[in-house]
Amino acid sequence: MSLTALAAAAAAEAHQPIYWVNLGLKNYLFRIGSFELRWYSLAYLAGIMLGYWHLSRMIKSPGAPLAQRHADDLFFYCTIGIILGGRLGYATFYTGGDTGIPSLWADPAALLSLWHGGMSFHGGLIGVLLAMAWVSWRGELDFLRVADYIAVCVPFGMLFGRLANFVNGELWGRVVTDPGLPWAMVFPDAGPLPRHPSQLYEAALEGLLMIVIMLGLFWKTRARFRPGLLVGVFTTGIACARFTVEFFREPDAQLQDFAARTGLSMGQWLTIPLILLGLALITRALAKPALATVRPIT
Template sequence: MLMHPQFDPVALDLTRIGLPLQIHWYGLTYLVAFGLFLYLATRRVRLPWFAQAGWTRRDVEDLLFFGVVGVVLGGRLGYVLFYKPGYYASHPLEVFAVWKGGMSFHGGLLGVAVAMALFARLRQRPFLQVADLIAPCVPTGLASGRVGNFINGELWGRQADASLPWAMVFPQSGLNIPRHPSQIYQFLMEGLLLFVLLWFYAKKPRGTGQVSGAFLFGYGVFRFIAEYFREPDSFLGLLALNMSMGQWLCVPMIVAGAALWSWGARQPVAGQRQKAAA
């Protein structure tokens, strides 16, 4: 059985040299996520079917801006609406207290979807073309976020058998019991594994919406599995059918992903569509 390392959440304390600034590890993981998106999406726009459609690095930079705004606003509003609607209805001003924590991936995904829809409208591009471009670039950002969760010792797992070699005690939980390091499970499944699967799947031309559908389905399945090892939110517990809120939010993602992929399988393949238009 292991003990959580208890990292200092502050990576760089500039107050020691007279500057009123502290740089936290969690903030750095966000920077890593945005940097990886910029690098990977830039590689994606060089693929023939995106290059022929006129995509450039400048488009990727603009997409990143839209995405950052979408994930922050959507993630916060999603947490407010999905997890603590009653509390924030009674304390409306605390909706803006983002420094106290509280972000939802599912809300962030919806926020990004709205931001991408706005980008597509402004640039007069098909929404699913935009979504298919960015989908394989998202899991590395998720992986970065899970590293931040582990460093902070938050979102710990459910109780594990003490004989499990990697079972870990998280003092922040208030209980000195072995737990699953669920942040690491999520890092490996919905981060690294999903990235590898999507990246190689999307290297070949696919029907419109298939890459996006594969992302929704893959993330939904991996997150659903991970939730069996992650401690449910204390203020919610387990809901109907002994499923967590995270699992219930994954169900529509899995269904929508499968439906979108099936629909996309009947659409023209990207490269073939470009040749037909030539």
């Protein structure tokens, strides 16, 4: 074989995509009979527990707007808000209408079948907001400052959730246009063409990057003394990250026609109001004087 042929063969081998099935991943930790403990469930649990632990640390620092009893209430109600809001948001935004999937609202049994998948980030966000509003109202707390503290903890769950999506081999990205992309991947049930592992892009941007930004702002600056600044940065950052990743993420099968007609995916349309809201919160927070340092609430 000539040197040219060897070089061509080596180049072709170097550009072979990664096959997800060869990674040896399973969507569950263990199985007992028909019961499976799935990584996706563990991701939700890990995100909530780590967020609760970190919130408990945050409220011990000067200027905390809530006490441990409020953190306990938030842990309980936000968990309910994430699950119910995520599921109802999926039923609202991603089924029914012209999606080609019967509306889950018309089938209560299917709506409650959480193990079949189908959760909406935006629905979960609404659920968390309602939970925070309830705890803030009942405890006579400043809602905006409570939102600041919760916003710092949310990226933990985003990181674990997107990693679980990757382990499940779901929510894969679009077909790559660069045949030499070294991390292009062929996913099961997605055809033979290599795709972007957009779940990892989301884990990096919505999760890891936002963790670094939010922890840095809270622990290294006085951002927590400007009500609305932390939640504004989080809202803007998470929405911009989602908007960007959607260019690499395959639209849900039932919404591909919608994306083709409108030029943007459903996820991108839903992030635009969040970007505007986040920028408004940042502007408002910076325009007002910072709060004075006070002792933690007990």
